[in-house]
Amino acid sequence: MTTVDQILFGWAERDHGGNAGVRPLAHSGLPTIDRWAKRLQYVWATQDGQGDRTEAAASLVHLVFDDEAAVLRKLPSRNPHGRGGATLTHVLVGAPHAIGPGLALGLHDWPGWREHEQDGTGSRLAPLDLASLEEAARPGLADLRERVAGVPAGQLTALVARVLERPAEDFSVIARPDLALPMMTALLDITGPVSGRPWTFASRESTDKGSHQPRVVFLGARPPQSMYINRRNRVDVAETPPDTDTTRFAARLVDLYREAGHAALERIRPRDPIRTTDDVTAWRKSVPVVDGRIVDPRAHFDVLLDDALLAGAAARGALASVRDRLAGELRGQPAPWLAGALRRWRRDERRAWHHPELRDLLLHEAVQACLAGQGPDPLVEAVRDADPPPAVVAASFRPQVPRGGLDLGRAGHRRLLDVALRLGLPAAELDRAGLLAASPADELLDCVGRYADAYPEAAHLVLRHLGDAGESRGTARLWYDHGLLLGPVDRIAGGDRVKEVDCFRHLLLAAHGPRLKRDDAAALIERAGVRAPLGLFAAALELASDERTEQRIRYELSEQFLRDHGYAVPAPGSGRRHRPGGPVLGRPPAPPGPPAARPAPYPEEAHRTHPAGPLPDTARAPHGAVPEPPQRGPSAPQWAGWGPPAAPAHGIDGAPDAPPDGHGTRRGRPGRPDTVNVLFVTALSLLLLGAACYVLLALVL
Structure with missing residues (x-):
């Protein structure tokens, strides 16, 4: 292990020889301490920043001698007796190849200076590990390189x-x-x-x-x-x-x-x-200059901007090595540079025909820059206009997704998904388990509303993620606040009934779970209103928890069918108004009885057709299909004899027929006798009269 020694210079009172001044107060056992004491007898002194000890007044010094090098930190301070200008100098000593200018610059803000600087002759110092110092110097040197911009x-x-x-x-x-x-x-x-x-x-x-x-x-x-x-x-x-x-x-x-x-x-x-x-x-003279600036003579990324450099690199066969160096570097270029390069390398440009591999590399690096959040919107638009292959966007999107999935409540994650979709990310990339597991329900609902027009397939998959997450607290209220997403689902489905039902099924799963209760169904119908799509009720029928819930939904389906065909309108002058989602024509809100208790239709009505076509059956539709509204029930029977009907009948327009007048009616024509009955009574009377006359004549004779 290579080590670096330490020396601490400071003001010291008179020693046994009667000398006072600045000298080494402590060191780490450096064998050449006397030599360094002579070398630094003047270097330690400074007139700049005398007075109170302050970090801003510290000076960094790098010195190299024949066999040793040092980095010094000089800090103006006061001695215990108040003498100003008593500079405290901390020195690191090592081999010249170990302590170079890069290490010295990188240690400008090293915390070890303050940790090891101690006032007093009793201080004890230890050698330091060179590898640890080099590691500590890297961020300091990078910080100075960033400060060059100032x-x-x-x-x-x-x-x-x-x-x-x-x-x-x-x-x-x-x-x-x-x-x-x-x-x-x-x-x-x-x-x-x-x-x-x-x-x-x-x-x-x-x-x-x-x-x-x-x-x-x-x-x-x-x-x-x-x-x-x-x-x-x-x-x-x-x-x-x-x-x-x-x-x-x-x-x-x-x-x-x-x-x-x-x-x-x-x-x-x-x-x-x-x-x-x-x-x-x-x-x-050896460096090439393009547009007044220096470019890399070894055919670096400037080959993308200058055709002469491109031709020279191609002639030398250097494009393969250029591609290796360009990977990972292009995305670090400024956004205007990338946008300009993409415009020069459009698909129809001659250079793109001759060197498609360079265009693909440029496009891949630009997509990476956009998804990494480095590029502003103009760069995203430039990349989208370049029409990157969906596979390239997908390959660049996957590494950007955090391990726990996307949280659309965070601006960075939301931007990543938005930019990826704008660049042409295939919707199938969203069909991955756990991709949106970290996203709250309100963000997913907002996402569906945003993507329904431009990216309907992606919005459909977002709904699937919402349903797969299961019922969560407050999702029903959030869904209702979004107007049940009726408009977005309609745009997502685009006329596809199976897709419409699937969208509403996942929304119901997220809002009410896998079993839709009767109270939840009633609240859903009330929220949906009179113009709710059939796909919503079809999905609700699939998740109905019991027969009563199913009847409530079927009842609403029947009413919607009548409304759609012009039958469910209030009677003229009745003053009744139809409440959205509720009963029509003043009927009580309770649903009709079970299907088994309903009278069967007359045989002739089973084959009767509606002007809009045959009336559909009310049987439960298979999974994923939209059930049609239920068939009409049988009409009231017509009376063949005298006397009033059991109840006043209603006409097709919703108005009741005229009531009986007390003299009887014949086929709905009040006040006129039945001709057949009159003839029958007359004939019978004549027969009886003839029989009576015959009996009287027989008795007389």
Whole structure:
């Protein structure tokens, strides 16, 4: 295990020799402690930020000697007696190859500084594990690279240009203290290793004088004039550099670094470290420039934007390696870049014909970027216009789904599903167990309403997930609040009766469970109203818990059939109004008796046809089919003799026939005698009269 030693410098009172001042207070058993005490006898002192101890005034220093390297954190503080300027310096010492500039920069905010800094001579320190330090430095270095975006591009260009003009010399940079570490990180990433002295630095100093100064010293302000001969190159980044080829090259390097990161500079940097201005000139001439910016000469993703680079890469047979490097990198490009590339690689473009594999790769990466939530709506529209294959969308969608399924109550999960459907996700991808198990019922109902028009198959599968989840508390109320989703289900079914019944079946399962009780059925009928679709009642019949519930539903079906054919309207002048979902024509709300108690229809009525066609049977429909309304019951019998009928009959238009007048009626024609009966009575009277006359004559004679 490689270790790193520690030293803590601070103010100490007089020792046995009568000396007081700053010296090592503690260390981890470093054998070269005396050598480091001499090396740092002046480095520890600073005039910037004297006074109260403050983390913002800390300075980070990286030094390299022949056989050892160190990273220092200098923190202004006060000694126990109130003496200002007693800098507390914490030093990590190790081999030069172990403690490089990247590690030193990454440790700028390392918590270990504060954990191990202790005032007093009794402090005890231990060696540190180098691997643990490297792990702790990674997030710190990434943070500095992100902070480069806050550095003005002109100031960073001024620094890089001056360094490229004299790559092997030392520099004193006058810049704001908070920009020192991000600027040093960018300078190191852009120029890479430089032959000669390694990159060392001090981030917050008040002077650049003294022996063994770092290569780059950042000063908060220009130091006062002195007699000391200083051979360092002072760079004031606030001053505009001269317009030269080197300055323009530095500006392009800075633009590439800010847009594509440090990896892009590693791809275009020369293989050998730069030593002189001639090396810089050769580097500048070796990189291709497209539209005023540097592109990768090894045919990176810029082949998608420039036909000349594409042709050159194809001629060299480098497209296969390009595809390997492009996978995973294109989705990290800015959204406008991806949208522009998709427009250039439309299906009808010549380049897409010759290199379909590149178009497929670009489309796949753009879909990944959209589903990962990186792209705004314009990018989603551009990808949808490119018509990605459904299989590509499905393959990219599956890894994005969390292990516990989609929770549509969360904006990120809801956006993932919306974007996937907009890009052409096959509806069958939603038919997966547990996909929407984490989604609450109200979100699923809202989802059905949103998707019914544009994605009816997806909305149908969402209803299946809702039904498969089973009855949950409050789902019935939520369903009723959504108007029973009558409109969305109608659009989902699109005239398919089996699909309509299936949709309502799953809604009933979620709202009332697998057994629909009579009270729930009554509430459902009341909510559905007079225009409820037959598919709703068909699904309710399938789930009816008992015969009474089934009768209640069939009764409503019968009334709806009569209404649909114009029979169930109130009598003129009756003043009665039909209540939606309730009884008609003033009949009591109780359903009729069991089917066995109803009189059988007359034989001739069993074959009677309705103007709209034969009346359907009321037998229970098979699973998934919509039952037609029940057949009419038999009409009241017609009386063949005298006397009134048992009850006033109603006409077809709903109005009652005229009542009897007391003299009898004949086939519904009141006030006229029956001709057959009159003749029969007359003949009988004549016979009786003739018989009487014959008897009298016989007695006389």
